[in-house]
Amino acid sequence: MASRVEEIDDINFEREVLGSNQPFLLDFSASWCAPCRALQPLIEELAEQLQGRLRVGKIDLDSSPGVAARFSVLGAPTLLLFRDGREAARRIGLPSRKALRELVERAYADARASA
Numbered sequence: 001m002a003s004r005v006e007e008i009d010d011i012n013f014e015r016e017v018l019g020s021n022q023p024f025l026l027d028f029s030a031s032w033c034a035p036c037r038a039l040q041p042l043i044e045e046l047a048e049q050l051q052g053r054l055r056v057g058k059i060d061l062d063s064s065p066g067v068a069a070r071f072s073v074l075g076a077p078t079l080l081l082f083r084d085g086r087e088a089a090r091r092i093g094l095p096s097r098k099a100l101r102e103l104v105e106r107a108y109a110d111a112r113a114s115a
Helices: 013-018 034-049 065-070 097-114
Strands: 005-008 024-029 055-060 078-083 086-092
Touching (some): 005 013, 013 024, 013 055, 024 034, 034 055, 034 097
Parallel strands (some): 005 055, 024 055
Antiparallel strands (some): 078 086
């Protein structure tokens, strides 16, 4: 089965993430980062479960440092949730499955409250 996690880089970030009509969870990771590798199955699971409601992508800090610098991402893993072209939530470090889900659900709740 193909991954639902999109590959994001400095070139396609604006179009895919900021231009998305759905909330977009972006995982800032690095190939050398053990917690990032541990997070990958959770990210894949979330992308599958919330398909159609949430877009999920990952960006490599080493090969695409521009986006990381723009959003002051200093370590991996860092998760940024974007909604309507803006950062809506941030989580630094390896979250539990429950914490990851809460991050996303809180952003949806915030969106409903501001509508």
